[in-house]
Amino acid sequence: MNVLVIFESSRGRTKAMAEAICEGVKSEGVECEVIEAKKFSGLNNACALAVGSSTRMKRTLPQTRQVLAEMGKLNGLPAGAFGSYGWSGEAPDIISNELSGLGATLVNGQPVKAKDRPNPAALESCRELGRALASKCS
Ligand SMILES: Cc1cc2nc3c(=O)[nH]c(=O)nc-3n(C[C@H](O)[C@H](O)[C@H](O)COP(=O)(O)O)c2cc1C
Numbered sequence: 001m002n003v004l005v006i007f008e009s010s011r012g013r014t015k016a017m018a019e020a021i022c023e024g025v026k027s028e029g030v031e032c033e034v035i036e037a038k039k040f041s042g043l044n045n046a047c048a049l050a051v052g053s054s055t056r057m058k059r060t061l062p063q064t065r066q067v068l069a070e071m072g073k074l075n076g077l078p079a080g081a082f083g084s085y086g087w088s089g090e091a092p093d094i095i096s097n098e099l100s101g102l103g104a105t106l107v108n109g110q111p112v113k114a115k116d117r118p119n120p121a122a123l124e125s126c127r128e129l130g131r132a133l134a135s136k137c138s
Pocket of ligand 1: 008009010011012013014015053054055056057058059084085086087088089090115116117
């Protein structure tokens, strides 16, 4: 059983969030795998999922759109969305809506967003998301 965290990041900010989510997962004794969106090859029996992208031109980054298009039905899989942004921050909301549309059960009411480089509070919100995902895996 492991949590899968998929991210796409141009300057490493959303990547830092992905790594903090996995820290939270592992702190609960659950395994966690972080992968770049371009390396996505299926859910591989993940017990929960997080998907993150920064916002570019009010959209998610392209590989993340591809992952969401390929993912298939999620049948209640616990999931959450996240991402760094500069000013408007649409991508995490778009991801959240798409995950929900695919049938995921969102564990965080609101996606985790970090303006620019994630500060300690944003990283803690990421760890909290990771703990919430891990709690669905026992
Ligand atoms: C070409 C370009 C377009 C962007 N468009 C948006 C945007 O529409 N809304 C927004 O909130 N941030 C926008 N940003 C800001 C990025 O989302 C922000 O710099 C973010 O921290 C990058 O995170 P990353 O390192 O994970 O890619 C844009 C940045 C670039 C370079």
